[in-house]
Amino acid sequence: AVPTIAHIEYGLAAGSYTKSSANSTQYWRSKTATISGLTAGTTYHLRIVAADSSNDWIKSLDYICTTTKTAAQHSVKLNWQASSSTGVTGYRVYRSTISGGYYALLASAAGLTYTDTPVQSGTTYYYVVSAINSTGQQSTYSNQTKAVIP
Structure with a gap:
């Protein structure tokens, strides 16, 4: 017999399932399904429950999957005082992962703020800023500031 309708069941343990959606004929066509409301970084047990045109129901084996953890998006907001x-x-913003080390140009900014995003968790960044005039001359670097990303 060929399945004509199905639904997906899920739960935190095998044998303890919740029906995720109404019966549908779509699973056999698309072979994909979306289950909303799951918790990030959690292991779930899934199974497909299907029936043929005679309404004979069958359950699949238990499948185990873990939802992906939500990555925290960190950023560093830099503010500085206007050059005297x-x-x-404008200004040039530089960044390094070594204190006092080689600074790579990160961005040019017309104003007095810049947000560095995304930045890597578990990393310490060091920033300096320099002023630029209309002829392209650059000042010396500002004092270094540090940002520790959790």
Whole structure:
């Protein structure tokens, strides 16, 4: 017999299931399904329950899957005071993972703030800023500041 309708059941333990949706004919066509409301980083037991045109029901084996953990999105917001030099048209923001080390140009900014995103969890970043004038001359680096990403 060929299944004509089905639904998915899920739960935190084998044999303890909740029906995730109404019976549908779509599973046999798309072979995919979405279950909403699951908790990130949690292991679930799933099974498919299907019936043929005679209403004979059959249950699949228990399948185990773990939802992915939600990655925290971190950012670093930098603020600085305006340069006291005349003719400043913008700023360059530099970043390093080594204190006092080689700084790579991260961005150019017209204003006095910049948000560095995304940044890596478990990493310490060191930032410096320099002012730029209309002829492209760059000031020395500002004092270094540090951001520790949890």
